[in-house]
Amino acid sequence: MRTVIFDLDGTLADTSGDLIAAANFCFRNMGFGDVLDVEYDAGIALRGGRRMLTEGLTRLGRFEEAMVDRYYPVLLEAYGEHIAEFTYFFPGALEAVEALRSAGYGVGICTNKPEALAEQLMQTLGARDLFGALVGADTLTVRKPDPEPLRETARRLGGDPDLTILIGDSDTDRNTARAAGVPSVLVTFGPSGDDMAALEPEALLDDYAALPMVVDALIGRNS
Known part of the structure; x- marks a missing residue:
């Protein structure tokens, strides 16, 4: 997978x-x-x-x-x-996740938020079941930008760590993907969006509606 x-x-x-x-x-x-x-x-x-x-x-x-x-x-x-009083998913994020799942991709979360808080947030927002695995900052003995949390997330999804892609918003995510030898896509609609191009990811994402196509181009099942 x-x-x-x-x-x-x-x-x-x-x-x-x-x-x-x-x-x-x-x-x-x-x-x-x-x-x-x-x-x-x-x-x-x-x-x-x-x-x-x-x-x-x-x-x-x-x-x-x-x-x-x-x-x-x-x-x-x-x-x-008070974990979710002001928090919201970016427009189209969950729809993109659903589309990726429907296309046969395993979908997970790899975050530097403590695992228990990440689990609590996703449960509170009602979206935890959309993700087959969640690895947090303290799940392993190392955290991003070490590549092992990313690889472990892929393994927990039943996937090959060499056939994954990381969607992120920072130099930490870019460096994690680079260390793992896999592509990264950085979103441009977050607070640091204007700085993402300088990190030279494999792709930039301006709108979640485009993500399934971007993923197919970078790690698509027939690529």
């Missing part, structure tokens, strides 16, 4: 609103008030909890690694309690 593996945050769904809300909860708890802004900091949010805490504390001139370590579990707990 050939497989199509998706990143989650910033690729399948815009999770930035809920992530920033969790980070700002931490900053308020520290006594600083809201530090990050949804409109301007979405790209930072999609880099993960530690990155948000680091960025906020740096802006305040109060960065300490120990403070990030202390509040990261607080952020994860706050995020888990």
Whole structure:
């Protein structure tokens, strides 16, 4: 089986609103008030909890690694309690997943979000059953851009890790696919979309409606 593996945050769904809300909860708890802004900091949010805490504390001139370590579990707990208040799938994402499944591809998720939170989010959004496998940041002992999580996702789908493709939105995804020796498709509609072309993926995706055709061209069953 050939497989199509998706990143989650910033690729399948815009999770930035809920992530920033969790980070700002931490900053308020520290006594600083809201530090990050949804409109301007979405790209930072999609880099993960530690990155948000680091960025906020740096802006305040109060960065300490120990403070990030202390509040990261607080952020994860706050995020888990309000995981899908503002999150939404990008237009056409689930329709593209359905089309790929119907065409015979195995479809999974490989994310640097902790596995339990990724599972919780997909269950809450009612879309977990569309994906045959989900590998998170802590599923294995390594995480993206190490290629092993991508390969493991393909294997859990019953696929050949050499016959897969990664759909993502960052240099992390590009580097993961490159390390695995497989193609990557980077979406241009996320917060960092304007920067994707410089990463030179095998394809750029402006609209999920085009994804099945792009996948067929890159790893199609008859290619």
